Amino acid sequence: RKNMGFGHCKPQNTFLHDSFQNVTAVCELLSITCKNGLHNCHQSLKPVNMTDCRLTSGNYPQCRYSTAAKYKFFIIACEGNPTITISFSGDIKGST
Numbered sequence: 001r002k003n004m005g006f007g008h009c010k011p012q013n014t015f016l017h018d019s020f021q022n023v024t025a026v027c028e029l030l031s032i033t034c035k036n037g038l039h040n041c042h043q044s045l046k047p048v049n050m051t052d053c054r055l056t057s058g059n060y061p062q063c064r065y066s067t068a069a070k071y072k073f074f075i076i077a078c079e080g081n082p083t084i085t086i087s088f089s090g091d092i093k094g095s096t
């Protein structure tokens, strides 16, 4: 029910179970290269719980998703100074 697209069903969305403050703090960490080749990505110091939602069926606004709980490090892209935009870039295998 949460921000899953406007006018269409978003194919995939990931929710980080963390505070906004904790996520933005990751923007202050060392930069790494993003999948798109830019260098404004940052990896979390600790794994966090997250919920991965993948579209299975339905038409907007009746989008149906399957969900998967994960415990992983995450990578985000941060833009602006001070940081204004953050987008989720991916996750990498956690320690558990």
Ligand SMILES: *[C@@H]1O[C@H](CO)[C@@H](O)[C@H](O)[C@H]1NC(C)=O
Binding pocket: 017, 018, 019, 022
């Ligand atoms: C934010 O980070 C602190 C320190 O790691 C942690 O104790 C706290 O649980 C985190 N907040 C949330 C909402 O997960």
Ligand SMILES: *[C@@H]1O[C@H](CO)[C@@H](O)[C@H](O)[C@H]1NC(C)=O
Binding pocket: 048, 049, 071
């Ligand atoms: C992550 O989720 C698991 C399973 O629900 C829970 O046992 C654990 O306490 C959570 N960890 C954090 C850091 O919130």
